[in-house]
Amino acid sequence: MQNSEQHGHTFSDSQDVEDIALTSVLKPSWYIEQMKGWTKGSYILLVIGLVIIIGTTFLSPITPISLVTMFAAVLGFTCTISITNTKPLNGVFGLVSALIYIVVAFTAKNYSDMLLQAVYIVLLDIPVLMMPGWAKNVGSRVRQIKDTPHAGRTWALFALFFIVVLGALYGFEASFTDSPRPFIDALSAAIGVTGALLTTLRYSDTYYFWLAQGIMSVVLWGITALQGGANWVLFITYLLYLSNDFIALFDKGVAWFHKETMENDMLE
Numbered sequence: 545m546q547n548s549e550q551h552g553h554t555f556s557d558s559q560d561v562e563d564i565a566l567t568s569v570l571k572p573s574w575y576i577e578q579m580k581g582w583t584k585g586s587y588i589l590l591v592i593g594l595v596i597i598i599g600t601t602f603l604s605p606i607t608p609i610s611l612v613t614m615f616a617a618v619l620g621f622t623c624t625i626s627i628t629n630t631k632p633l634n635g636v637f638g639l640v641s642a643l644i645y646i647v648v649a650f651t652a653k654n655y656s657d658m659l660l661q662a663v664y665i666v667l668l669d670i671p672v673l674m675m676p677g678w679a680k681n682v683g684s685r686v687r688q689i690k691d692t693p694h695a696g697r698t699w700a701l702f703a704l705f706f707i708v709v710l711g712a713l714y715g716f717e718a719s720f721t722d723s724p725r726p727f728i729d730a731l732s733a734a735i736g737v738t739g740a741l742l743t744t745l746r747y748s749d750t751y752y753f754w755l756a757q758g759i760m761s762v763v764l765w766g767i768t769a770l771q772g773g774a775n776w777v778l779f780i781t782y783l784l785y786l787s788n789d790f791i792a793l794f795d796k797g798v799a800w801f802h803k804e805t806m807e808n809d810m811l812e
Contacts, residue, residue: 575637582629585791593621593784600780609651610775616644617781624788627743630686638669652773653723654764656713656733660740667740689749702738710734725767732760751789758786 582590601614620641642661649657689695689702713733717726739753761782768774 578626578631582625582631583791586625586629586788589784589788589791590622590625593625593787594618596784597621597777597781601777604775604777607775609648610777612644613648613775613777616641616648617777620645621781621784621788624785625791628788628791636673639665639673642669648774648778652765652768653721654725654729654768654773655717655721655723656726656729657764659713660733660736663737663740667744671744686746686748689747702742705741706734706738709737724771724773725764728760728764728767732757732764735760755786755789758782758789762786 597614597617601610604610619637623638623641626637642665645661646658649655649661689698692698710730713730714727717723717730723729735753735757739750739757742750742753762779765774765779765782769776769779
């Protein structure tokens with residue numbers, strides 16, 4: 545999520561429509577507001593993560609690509625934590641970080657990861673920037689597939705979607721590119737695309753996909769770094785995205801998996 549996306553994407557909880565408009569997201573005060581009300585664990589993880597990302601960058605050889613990767617990692621990691629807290633910080637931050645990740649992925653020949661970042665832009669960043677109200681009252685609309693009508697059919701449709709995306713991405717990479725990691729790249733991206741769709745539809749089940757995608761991204765960028773195709777900053781960043789996924793799973797202050805607990809606390 546990257547978280548993602550991943551942690552790198554979602555919406556706000558209680559702001560008026562005009563506060564989500566494009567003119568608002570260009571104001572520094574808007575970003576300050578979006579970083580309020582996070583869980584304590586999220587704030588701690590943010591500080592630790594930023595220190596690790598910046599420290600890892602400057603402990604490694606400094607190159608233009610390492611510096612832009614650091615910048616994208618800082619923005620992307622912050623966006624991922626904001627998603628966990630149902631805040632729409634991903635608008636500009638997510639767009640910029642995703643564009644940089646596309647360049648880095650192209651340089652590393654991880655072409656499916658490039659497509660994944662483009663999907664994040666279309667499904668999760670542009671709506672926040674261009675559609676007032678997209679980010680309104682997300683916490684109250686989070687749901688699980690099992691609680692919806694025809695849950696089995698819904699899961700089957702998502703499974704079919706995943707298989708089709710995986711087949712298309714792998715076929716493209718294996719047949720038309722010089723990717724040295726076609727299957728791992730395609731698998732990681734297919735999980736991420738499916739997770740992005742679930743996030744857009746506000747299913748909390750998305751975090752199972754973000755968790756799996758986080759693991760696959762760690763594997764993908766770890767292998768990429770070992771093969772000399774990238775620096776270690778992205779590998780470290782995806783480890784941090786993975787830690788954010790665990791916050792979503794276990795922190796009772798997060799609406800994605802603990803909506804009922806939060807509602808009961810408010811009633812007490």
